[in-house]
Amino acid sequence: MTWKLKWIGLLAALLVLTGCQQENKPPANQSAPPSGKKIPQTVEVKQTAPEPKRDQSPQAKADRLAQLAMQVPNVKSASAVVMGKYTLVGIALDPTLDRGRVGTIKYTVAQALKEDPLGANALVTADPALTQRIRELSEHIRQGHPVGGLMNELAEIANRIAPQPSRETERTERAPNKMNQERLNQSRQAPAR
Secondary structure (H helix, E strand, O other): OHHHHHHHHHHHHHHHHHHOOOOOOOOOOOOOOOOOOOOOOOOOOOOOOOOOOOOOOHHHHHHHHHHHHHOOOOOOEEEEEEEOOEEEEEEEOOOOOOHHHHHHHHHHHHHHHHHOHHHOOEEEEOOHHHHHHHHHHHHHHHOOOOOHHHHHHHHHHHHHHOOOOHHHOOOOOOOOOHHHHHHHHHHHHOOOO
């Protein structure tokens, strides 16, 4: 019976000790959300305005890009021709400007056009002859002449402005073989006459 009394006493002591313990609560921090409640999420959304309705004809695009080019300092006038997703832009500058300054202005115009969605694929030239040809082509298109008849002229101007991309150039160099190497060695060793 003594062991039963010991167990009952031990059990009573445990109940008293566990019943008297304080509840472990986090500190009362007013900025902390109460536990168990869902925290509302704040979502930032970029404010977008609807795009204004614009004339999307190629000539309207060309006029817009020419106006953007003329906003760059030192550009006297600009002409543009849109052909598909590409645009040719000719800019007229002061002929007394040095070559480095012309290159800087051309680069500035290209960057300004790149920022505009319509001018992302614009080719810019400051060459007076090409600028005059672009101006004449723009006038022909404005007068209603079909662009299809002018495509060869446009392609020629585009080729003069932009060099051929390196990945499209053909490899003309042949891999050396034994016969070519012997011929090359003989020509190097040939005595001078």
